[in-house]
Amino acid sequence: MKTKLSDALLSTSTWIIFAFIYLPIAVLVVFSFNQERINAVWTGFTFDWYIRLFNDSSMHAAIWNSLVVGVASTIIATVLGTLLAYGMHKYRFPGKMLLQSIVYLPIIIPEIVMAVAMLSFYVWIQLTLGTVSIIIAHVSFNISFVAVVVMARLAGLDPELESAARDLGATPWQAFRKVTLPLITPGIIAGALLAFTLSWDDFLIAFFTAGVGSTTLPMRVYSMIKFGVSPEINAISTLMLLFSMILIFVALRIQGIYSAAGVERASRK
């Protein structure tokens, strides 16, 4: 069987790789409190860079835009994506394979291709670029992500539950609302969180589809990076990391509530 040596090698290399994954993040956070501006030499602790961020009004605007785009695109994409997942899970219809391919396309397509496609489209229909143009583009890829997550949850559901509801007098819409919907809610929430994260983090598509005054947070960070390395970037990065952690924490709490209720287990086939 395996030797002690190979075991030790395996575990050491795994820990090294995890260190590789987390070290850059740790470095970023630590140096956001560094007094020194240019060099990566530690000269002292300070909150200066964070203070500068709080006073930076263009940063405020960028954060606001990202929030608006994020919330709007998440709501639209979650509604459309959930309904789509339900329809694709339940029904057969001509052209289903074609629709499935179209649904998977936004997930596999390189972002740069989608970004230039949306820009070209907006120019062609003469839509003025602004915040709406970003929202539309974000919904276009988020529908697919939400649909995939919700479809996974639907796949684990007992198919006879809706039949039972209809047998007992529920119309198809009522069966969906009163039986299926409550049971796929964890999936919908997971999909929504994924959609929000993807929208919040997106740089490339926003970069191509944003109008003047609709700069999002990633766009602002990008221009700061292009301008030059600065601990302010470390600071905003740290804050963004913190925000991500909070989102993950919220996601886990919600999932925890659902599995505790035992609903998860009981709804399986």
Place this chain on the structure above:
Amino acid sequence: MPDPYLRIHNVGKHYDGNAVLKGVSLEIHEGEFFFLIGPSGCGKTTLLRILSGLLEPDFGDIYLKGENITDIPAHKRDLNTVFQNYALFPHLSVFDNIAFGLKMQKTPKNEIKERVNEMLDIVQMGAFGNRKIGTLSGGQKQRISLARALVNEPEILLLDEPLGALDVKLRKLMQHELKNLQRKLSTTFICVTHDQEEAMTMADRIAVLNEGEIYQIGTPAEVYNQPENHFVASFMGDMNFIEATLVDTNQKWQTAELRDGTRVHSVRCDDPFDQVKEVGVRPECFTILNEHESVSPEMNFLTGTITQHIFVGNMSYLLFESDGGLSLRLLGKNVGMESKHHTGRCKVVWSPENTLFFDS
């Protein structure tokens, strides 16, 4: 003549080019406990789902009390289903599960409470109202799914292999309870099963299906004692088949000649056979005599050897080889310690009344 209670008229269904139901017609009487039975894939579950409205037939009609309900969607039909795996709603309590149909009909709250609690008592689960579905055992889930369907007082209750997931002892108990429940409520029950013993125990009448067609309809006794074709004879219980041809017909009997030349009689029925393909005798119909014992002239008999004796407890299976090369399975009761059934030479005798002819 009054309209039959439930009339299924030439109903057919295809899946991916295969004909799952080939135009079946059937009449069911009010208050019957009716069984649809057949091997997997015969179409019995498909027919049940068409009755419930969850599936649309490709052609044919269904009439309930004279009214054509074929185009009425499932949620508006006055039939309810007990599903094979119960399909209880995991996010609702026992009480809310049972109340679901009543809520859909917008029944007032106090009436719901009354009827649900009454139903819980009928299925002997009165204390379980607040429980979650995930905490119930198989037998308990079965009763709740029954209650959920019956509380709506449907015209017909449809049951899809309701006892399939239960263990043997529980199943026998539930068969008894279901039969009593049906008699007490006088609701028409239509039940699907592949277990012919279960059907014969509980049914008022049975329809035997195979490959999308009905092969026979009748009471358990009719279907068992007077099977109309090879399939029904072999599906319901065990049957010995011997190739034969028709050689004579008279007032009393019809006579056929077996593969090995032996002639056997069968009681002539109202519509005598024009031709015969096989003769059938149930294993329990044989009497064993000593090889040289005499046989009354009307009785059918074969001489040969018992080659194997398989002891099953209260019964024994005996494998018999006639001198002419025919193989038969015999079934005999073991009473006390007497085992009249040794291997060796013997004569097997059976009556023309227990001799069945088949032309298909």
Place this chain on the structure above:
Amino acid sequence: MKRFDSLKWGSLSPATFWLVFLFTVPLLVIFVYSFYERGTHGELIPAFTFENYLRAIDPLYAGTLWRSIRIALISTLITLGLGYPVAWYIAQQSATKKQLFLFLLIIPFWTNFLVRTYAWIFILRTEGLMNTTLMQLGLIQEPLQILFTETAVIIGLVYTYLPFMILPIYVSIEKLDKSLVDAAIDLGANAWNRFRKVILPLTWPGIAAGCILVFVPSIGAFITPDLLGGARTLMVGNLIQIQFLAARDWPFGAALAFIVMGIVLLLMVIYAWINQRNTGERGGVL
């Protein structure tokens, strides 16, 4: 006889409508543009020419295309080499430890991509953390020029997509029937042979999935080569961006975009085809 199912149409139509008109149509738009000509001031001239596609494989630009494929390939191989052992290690742990490891693996996925890439700028630049530390330790005299080279881009891509390689491989190792390995031991196979003849072939779906999940985004990468690669390490993504902004040559940019998309779709078709052949025996991971 067929009843109209409003739920069927109601659930499918809105999303279908959106995906067709606000996603597929834009793709068709740039497809059409890829056959147009560029006017002297950067306008679009409707035409039907293959010139843009031919330019893409012109030696001038073919280098970029080739570099993209090369970088994506190297990154995929490195992540495979690093990722398989990690996936294996995690699969050997107890249930709670597995959860912990997977959780730790997923967290970076939820953090911002720009931020993670910027971290490497911070580390790799001439006055960055790596050089400063190495020089302070006396290991090097001169700072290493890693930023704005192909190496930096590969480091960035490996860093970003490592979890995407580890997870599918982990899933297929989990699904592995351990009794098969026991049977191999029983029949006399040593560790290397067990790996080569039993474990590797049976975890192949996970490996294939992981490779696809790393290669596809790598070949279309923009941010990583843009921030870490600099002007001399252009990948196709950067080239497309230049056409749409600075160079104002939309037809050419569109053609490049479709070439990238074509490569991606081809890979997915191959992957699906391989999976279909194996589905009788093993089934895909994705």
